[in-house]
Amino acid sequence: xxxxxxxxxxxxxxxxxxxxxxxxxxxxxxxxxxxxxxxxxxxxxxxxxxxxxxxxxxxxxxxxxxxxxxxxxxxxxxxxxxxxxxxxxxxxxxxxxxxxxxxxxxxxxxxxxxxxxxxxxxxxxxxxxxxxxxxxxxxxxxxxxxxxxxxxxxxxxxxxxxxxxxxxxxxxxxxxxxxxxxxxxxxxxxxxxxxxxxxxxxxxxxxxxxxxxxxxxxxxxxxxxxxxxxxxxxxxxxxxxxxxxxxxxxxx
Amino acid sequence: xxxxxxxxxxxxxxxxxxxxxxxxxxxxxxxxxxxxxxxxxxxxxxxxxxxxxxxxxxxxxxxxxxxxxxxxxxxxxxxxxxxxxxxxxxxxxxxxxxxxxxxxxxxxxxxxxxxxxxxxxxxxxxxxxxxxxxxxxxxxxxxxxxxxxxxxxxxxxxxxxxxxxxxxxxxxxxxxxxxxxxxxxxxxxxxxxxxxxxxxxxxxxxxxxxxxxxxxxxxxxxxxxxxxxxxxxxxxxxxxxxxxxxxxxxxxxxxxxxxxxxxxxxxxxxxxxxxxxxxxxxxxxxxxxxxxxxxxx
Numbered sequence: 001x002x003x004x005x006x007x008x009x010x011x012x013x014x015x016x017x018x019x020x021x022x023x024x025x026x027x028x029x030x031x032x033x034x035x036x037x038x039x040x041x042x043x044x045x046x047x048x049x050x051x052x053x054x055x056x057x058x059x060x061x062x063x064x065x066x067x068x069x070x071x072x073x074x075x076x077x078x079x080x081x082x083x084x085x086x087x088x089x090x091x092x093x094x095x096x097x098x099x100x101x102x103x104x105x106x107x108x109x110x111x112x113x114x115x116x117x118x119x120x121x122x123x124x125x126x127x128x129x130x131x132x133x134x135x136x137x138x139x140x141x142x143x144x145x146x147x148x149x150x151x152x153x154x155x156x157x158x159x160x161x162x163x164x165x166x167x168x169x170x171x172x173x174x175x176x177x178x179x180x181x182x183x184x185x186x187x188x189x190x191x192x193x194x195x196x197x198x199x200x201x202x203x204x205x206x207x208x209x210x211x212x213x214x215x216x217x218x219x220x221x222x223x224x225x226x227x228x229x230x231x232x233x234x235x236x237x238x239x240x241x242x243x244x245x246x247x248x249x250x251x252x
Numbered sequence: 253x254x255x256x257x258x259x260x261x262x263x264x265x266x267x268x269x270x271x272x273x274x275x276x277x278x279x280x281x282x283x284x285x286x287x288x289x290x291x292x293x294x295x296x297x298x299x300x301x302x303x304x305x306x307x308x309x310x311x312x313x314x315x316x317x318x319x320x321x322x323x324x325x326x327x328x329x330x331x332x333x334x335x336x337x338x339x340x341x342x343x344x345x346x347x348x349x350x351x352x353x354x355x356x357x358x359x360x361x362x363x364x365x366x367x368x369x370x371x372x373x374x375x376x377x378x379x380x381x382x383x384x385x386x387x388x389x390x391x392x393x394x395x396x397x398x399x400x401x402x403x404x405x406x407x408x409x410x411x412x413x414x415x416x417x418x419x420x421x422x423x424x425x426x427x428x429x430x431x432x433x434x435x436x437x438x439x440x441x442x443x444x445x446x447x448x449x450x451x452x453x454x455x456x457x458x459x460x461x462x463x464x465x466x467x468x469x470x471x472x473x474x475x476x477x478x479x480x481x482x483x484x485x486x487x488x489x490x491x492x493x494x495x496x497x498x499x500x501x502x503x504x505x506x507x508x509x510x511x512x513x514x515x516x517x518x519x520x521x522x523x524x525x526x527x528x529x530x531x532x533x534x535x536x537x538x539x540x541x542x543x544x545x546x547x548x549x
Contacts (some may be wrong), residue, residue, distance in 0.1 A: 089342070094331060
């Protein structure tokens with residue numbers, strides 16, 4: 001990594017650090033609230049739930065995952081097209097670095113932020129659970145963290161690509177959200193529904209996956225390498241496509 | 253031109269139905285200050301953006317310091333040797349002045365810390381203030397600092413004096429003249445014709461995407477004349493279409509001709525056709541500019 005790459009990464013970080021800090025706080029707050037208010041929520045629930053089941057439903061398949069999905073897509077916003085709207089694209093493009101390197105630096109920082117967000121539940125759940133006289137296995141939490149990183153990378157990369165194509169501050173995020181809803185509807189239809197791995201949100205929470213024990217609401221065995229690799233490849237393709245689009249377009 | 257810093261040949265850029273730049277060709281020599289003039293939307297910024305690789309031309313070629321501008325790798329190399337201040341002076345609002353200087357410095361091996369410090373003091377830029385909190389004039393000064401703190405072969409400045417106070421404009425013009433004397437070519441666009449007239453060696457005038465004028469200021473002063481002829485009757489414009497005549501305007505019985513050559517011959521023709529009054533005057537850059545770009549009424 002050269003000094004220029006480092007400077008570009010710092011730029012990407014400075015661009016996103018405020019919204020990223022808000023995201024970290026939002027995710028941490030909701031995770032903490034779920035753990036600390038678990039007894040009240042369980043008491044109000046009609047069905048009797050174990051702690052692991054409650055956490056899985058609230059965090060890994062519930063509000064926290066939905067929030068994470070939204071945040072991962074928001075992290076993909078930005079790039080030269082958005083800079084053009086703000087009037088800074090000329091300054092950036094006059095720098096003696098290729099557009100691909102500019103895209104790569106932003107992708108690296110964005111993916112690191114996605115990974116950090118993914119591991120917030122993995123850090124907080126085992127840490128806070130003893131406060132309510134419960135425990136949550138660190139290994140399972142970390143595996144979920146890896147799955148969230150992979151799934152979040154796809155969402156990030158999809159908005160990242162759309163940001164290279166569509167102008168407008170939030171237009172790529174809106175289009176990405178609509179595309180995600182459409183994709184989820186599509187994979188729920190026969191015959192695609194026969195391939196549950198196509199639903200990467202389910203891959204992230206484990207439903208119907210061989211690495212998930214539904215009776216215990218726990219992950220079993222090692223981290224599923226293949227689906228993680230496939231999700232990683234899909235994200236890499238989107239980022240590569242964003243680089244190709246950015247490389248070829250005019251910034252007038 | 254041997255050793256031209258900028259070479260542009262038949263450059264054209266079409267956006268949909270709009271021809272932003274039409275078949276433009278010119279050259280800029282080393283150590284020269286070239287004023288790039290034109291009205292808003294004339295094609296100045298598009299031409300500059302083509303040169304810096306931000307926009308791809310529809311046709312034509314260009315090179316800076318021998319690097320073809322349309323080849324991304326070559327364009328990257330030329331950007332190391334060129335300092336640029338854009339039209340909108342857009343800088344990262346979320347960085348402080350010091351952070352932006354540090355950021356920019358990391359890309360260039362020709363950074364001059366002593367110039368940076370001098371300009372920071374001279375422009376009275378607050379190092380710890382965020383760019384978004386700077387006034388338009390201060391942002392312009394910061395953009396200029398980022399370009400002038402280097403030692404490039406070419407300075408490309410798009411409307412560099414916009415938003416500056418008169419003292420800063422004066423300092424900037426002196427700085428640009430000094431840089432040219434040190435060997436840096438300066439290529440700048442401006443609407444302020446008096447500023448251009450003060451420091452430019454050469455003039456390029458573009459309008460509606462077409463290059464109308466490519467001349468040294470010295471040649472313009474020496475050769476351009478306004479010939480005004482008064483007649484008893486209605487004069488015929490066709491009689492005065494000689495080589496060098498750039499514009500002919502008829503107003504009643506009076507004919508006004510802007511010419512870069514043959515002023516004496518025009519006077520003779522006028523007299524031969526019975527002109528009752530004849531006036532030949534030197535013209536300023538402003539007059540030439542207005543004559544060239546204004547549509548005849």
